[in-house]
Structures are given as C-alpha cells and as structure tokens.
Amino acid sequence: MRLRFPLLLIGLAAVCALAGFAAPAQTPSTGVASRARHSGPFVPDGLDATEVSEIDLEGLKKILQRDPKDPRPLLINFWATWCDGCREEFPDLVRIDNDYRDRGLNFISVSLDEVTEIKTTVPDFLKQMKAQMRVVLLNVKDPEPAIHAVDETWDGALPATYLFDKDGKVVFKYFGAIKPAELRSAIDKLVRGKQ
Amino acid sequence: MKKHHALSLFLASILIVGFAAVAGSGRNGSDLPAPPAIGTTIDDFKLPDTDGAEHSLKSLTGKNGAVLIFISVQCPVSNGYNERMEKLAQDYKAKGVNVIGINSNATEPVAAVKSHAAEKHFTFAVLKDDGNKIADRLGATRTPETYVIDAGGKLVYHGRIDNSQNTANITSNDLREALDEMLAGKPISKTGGAAFGCSIKRAS
Numbered sequence: 001m002r003l004r005f006p007l008l009l010i011g012l013a014a015v016c017a018l019a020g021f022a023a024p025a026q027t028p029s030t031g032v033a034s035r036a037r038h039s040g041p042f043v044p045d046g047l048d049a050t051e052v053s054e055i056d057l058e059g060l061k062k063i064l065q066r067d068p069k070d071p072r073p074l075l076i077n078f079w080a081t082w083c084d085g086c087r088e089e090f091p092d093l094v095r096i097d098n099d100y101r102d103r104g105l106n107f108i109s110v111s112l113d114e115v116t117e118i119k120t121t122v123p124d125f126l127k128q129m130k131a132q133m134r135v136v137l138l139n140v141k142d143p144e145p146a147i148h149a150v151d152e153t154w155d156g157a158l159p160a161t162y163l164f165d166k167d168g169k170v171v172f173k174y175f176g177a178i179k180p181a182e183l184r185s186a187i188d189k190l191v192r193g194k195q
Numbered sequence: 196m197k198k199h200h201a202l203s204l205f206l207a208s209i210l211i212v213g214f215a216a217v218a219g220s221g222r223n224g225s226d227l228p229a230p231p232a233i234g235t236t237i238d239d240f241k242l243p244d245t246d247g248a249e250h251s252l253k254s255l256t257g258k259n260g261a262v263l264i265f266i267s268v269q270c271p272v273s274n275g276y277n278e279r280m281e282k283l284a285q286d287y288k289a290k291g292v293n294v295i296g297i298n299s300n301a302t303e304p305v306a307a308v309k310s311h312a313a314e315k316h317f318t319f320a321v322l323k324d325d326g327n328k329i330a331d332r333l334g335a336t337r338t339p340e341t342y343v344i345d346a347g348g349k350l351v352y353h354g355r356i357d358n359s360q361n362t363a364n365i366t367s368n369d370l371r372e373a374l375d376e377m378l379a380g381k382p383i384s385k386t387g388g389a390a391f392g393c394s395i396k397r398a399s
Contacts, residue, residue: 078391082271084302085394112391114361142358142367147389155354157337157394175336176394 052122054115055136057146063108063136064149071166072106073190075183078150078160080112081125086159089177090129096183097133103191107133112158115139165190230334233386236348240329242297242322245309252295252344255320259291259378260345262370264356265330266296266321267338268303268311270393275360276339277315283356283371284319290378291346296321299330300338301398327397337392341370343377351377354387 055063066074077093079086097107109131113122118137126135140146147156151173154160163172163186172186231237239253255261264280267273284294296319298308305323312321324330333342343352352373357365369388376383 080391083393084269085396141364143391144355144358144389147391154389155336155340156389156391158391159394176396 052111052118052126052135052137054118054139055110056138057140057149059136060110060138060146061149063110066164066168070106072104073166073171073187074164075105075107075187076110076150076162076164077107078110078112078158080158081117081121082113083158085177087125089159090125090131092178092180092183094129094131094133096180096187097131099184100187100191101132103193105187105191109133109135111135111137112143113137163187163190228331228334230353231350233350233353233383235350237333237342237344237350239348240332242324242329243305244320244322245305245312247305250320250322253348255293255295256344256346256348257288257291257293258346260293260343260351260374262287262292262294262374263333263342263344264294264296265335265338265340265395266298267300267393267395268298268307269300270338272360272392273338274315276356277317279356279362280339281315281317281319284317287374288319290374292374292378294319297324297329297335298322299324299327299335300396301327302396325398327395330395330397335395337394339392343370343373345377351383352386355390355392358388358390 063076075096079090081087093107093109097105101107111122115137122135122137138146143156147154150160150162151170154175157175159175159177161172161174161178161183162170163183165171171190172183174183237252239251241249241251243249252261252263262283266280280294280296287294296312296317298321305325308321308323329335335342339356341352341354341356342350345351352370354369356370358367358369359365367388369385373383373385
C-alpha cells in the first residue's frame with residue numbers, strides 16, 4: 001500500500017512527459033515563440049501581391065515579433081519559385097488566404113528567390129496564381145541567421161509553413177507541401193466562424 | 196500486492212500507448228526525423244548505385260573519411276552546386292576523402308538519377324535511397340545537404356556546402372573548412388550550417 005502513492009506520482013510524471021513529447025507540432029519552438037511575444041511594428045496587409053517588397057534579416061525579425069495591437073493569427077509560408085513543392089502547394093495557400101482573410105487571418109508569404117527576380121519571376125508567378133496575400137522577398141547574404149530567427153529546428157528546407165496564434169505561439173508548422181485540410185483545421189481553431 | 200501489480204500494468208500500458216503515439220507522430224511534415232548528433236558513429240548501411248550494384252558506406256569511404264551529399268535531379272539549388280560538388284570530390288579524393296551522392300527523392304526514379312549523374316559528369320558514386328530509409332536515418336531534409344564522416348566512422352559535420360547558391364557571394368565555405376580541419380587533426384570549429392534548399396520528397 002505504501003508504494004501506491006509514489007507509483008501514482010511516477011505515473012503522472014510519465015503521462016505529463018509523454019504529453020510533452022507527443023505534441024511537438026503543437027508546442028512553440030523556442031526561436032519563434034520567445035521573440036513573437038515581444039512587441040514590434042505593425043505590419044499592414046498588402047492586397048496587391050504583385051508588388052513584392054524586399055526585406056532583410058531585421059525585416060524578417062519584425063514580422064516574427066508581431067504587433068501587440070494586431071491580434072490576428074499569423075500564417076507565414078516560406079517559398080521560392082524554384083521550389084517544386086512550393087509551386088505545388090501555392091494554389092491551396094491562395095484558396096486558404098481567400099477563405100480566411102475576412103475571418104481574421106493575417107497571411108504573409110516570404111519568398112527566398114534571388115532579389116534580381118523581385119520584379120520579374122516572383123510577381124509573374126503571383127499573378128498567375130491570382131495571389132492577394134502580402135508577399136515579401138528576403139534578401140540576405142547568409143541565410144543561416146534568418147533560418148535560425150524563424151526556428152532553431154528548421155534547416156532551411158522549402159517550403160516551410162508556420163501558423164502563430166494571437167499570442168505568437170506556433171500552433172502548426174509543416175515542412176514540405178502542406179496538406180490543406182490539416183492547415184485549415186489548425187486555422188479554424190484560431191479564427192472566427194464563417195459569416 | 197495484486198493491487199500493485201494492477202497499478203504497474205496500468206502504468207506500463209500508459210507508457211506503451213504514449214510511446215506508440217510519439218512514434219506515430221514521427222514521419223510527417225511537422226516532425227521530421229532528427230539527425231544524429233555530431234560525434235555519433237554512423238552505422239554502416241548498403242544502398243544500390245544507379246546500375247543496381249549494392250555498396251556499403253564502409254566500402255565507399257576513403258581512408259580519411261567520406262562526405263555524404265543528398266542530391267536531386269530537379270532541384271535548382273542542388274543543381275546549382277553540381278560543379279562545386281564535383282570539384283570537391285576531385286579535390287578531396289586525393290586527400291583520402293570520398294564524396295558519395297545519395298538521391299532519396301521518391302519522385303526521381305533511378306533512371307533519371309543515372310542520366311543526371313552522367314550528364315553532369317559526376318565522378319563520385321551516386322546511390323539511390325528508395326523509401327528514403329537513409330535520409331530518415333540521418334535526418335536529411337533537403338538538397339543539397341551534407342554529412343562528413345571521419346576515418347573512424349564518426350559524424351563530424353552536418354549541414355550546408357557554403358553560404359550562397361551564387362558562387363560570387365560565397366563568404367563562408369563551411370564544408371571545405373570542416374574537411375580541412377578534420378584532415379589536419381584539428382577540432383571542427385563550425386560543425387554545421389543552415390541554407391535554403393528543396394525538401395526531400397519522401398515516399399508516402
């Protein structure tokens with residue numbers, strides 16, 4: 001009988017530990033979440049995706065830091081026109097943007113194309129996709145600090161998609177072409193219902 | 196005592212169910228396989244080349260080590276490194292380090308891998324990793340992605356080739372620096388590096 005209580009404690013500890021292990025995608029990665037809780041400048045929506053703006057590492061950090069005055073959940077997709085998986089998933093992302101923009105989702109698309117393509121290949125592709133989300137092109141000499149600013153566990157494989165809740169916690173991340181139903185299900189938990 | 200047994204069984208079942216849940220969450224796109232830590236001994240494995248002949252990692256490793264590079268037929272980033280990979284193979288073969296290319300993309304059949312290697316004049320071995328078993332074992336996620344294994348079979352570097360797809364912008368030659376330090380018997384000062392690349396397309 002004396003053993004029961006310690007055993008229960010061990011059992012509870014085991015369950016808690018496993019719960020932590022079993023839901024890695026639900027827990028914030030240290031790199032993003034810790035920064036995302038800090039305040040940052042407001043990032044306005046851009047509805048004309050054909051105008052792609054250039055950002056540097058600091059610009060990326062500002063996006064990741066969020067604005068406390070903007071409580072919308074944030075979806076960020078890292079992609080490039082040279083990436084097969086990115087092109088493959090892009091129509092689904094455009095549909096998700098169209099379906100959720102009015103329901104309070106902020107979607108920022110981060111292109112990793114060469115800066116020389118900012119007025120050519122990238123907007124041409126976006127026009128073809130009829131994309132309307134805000135699109136920025138990250139121009140950095142060394143990609144490593146940018147990749148680590150996003151997520152210490154990410155090594156730069158594209159595409160990569162992150163969904164943050166209003167508190168800046170990563171609630172969904174996916175490497176490779178997204179499965180739309182999974183991403184929609186994660187977004188549904190954060191935005192208001194259909195009107 | 197019976198109660199203790201029952202409690203123990205209950206706890207054991209929780210652990211089993213819990214571990215099954217962890218294992219089940221492993222191979223999707225939100226939780227990619229973790230790579231081995233630097234310093235880990237890489238177990239020998241066998242893979243076929245593009246003619247179907249099997250080779251072991253051990254048999255292809257040079258007297259001073261090997262560089263495994265996950266490559267792609269179609270990925271423009273990987274293709275942007277073709278000449279650099281071939282030059283690396285030639286430069287380091289003479290120093291006892293062999294480059295080994297591995298194609299784990301489920302979307303790139305062995306015939307395409309063979310013709311690509313011939314077209315690009317690769318002189319290093321190119322192996323086909325059907326079912327991405329070795330990519331999973333090594334936690335490889337993108338192309339190009341490299342692993343340096345020393346003469347003792349230990350992983351000493353895992354990451355990018357350099358910091359830029361554009362040769363004019365290279366400021367950090369991470370892979371070569373790691374190889375040179377390894378060959379000089381020095382500790383590796385930078386054991387990895389991240390870079391943008393194409394996701395390895397795993398078998399579903």
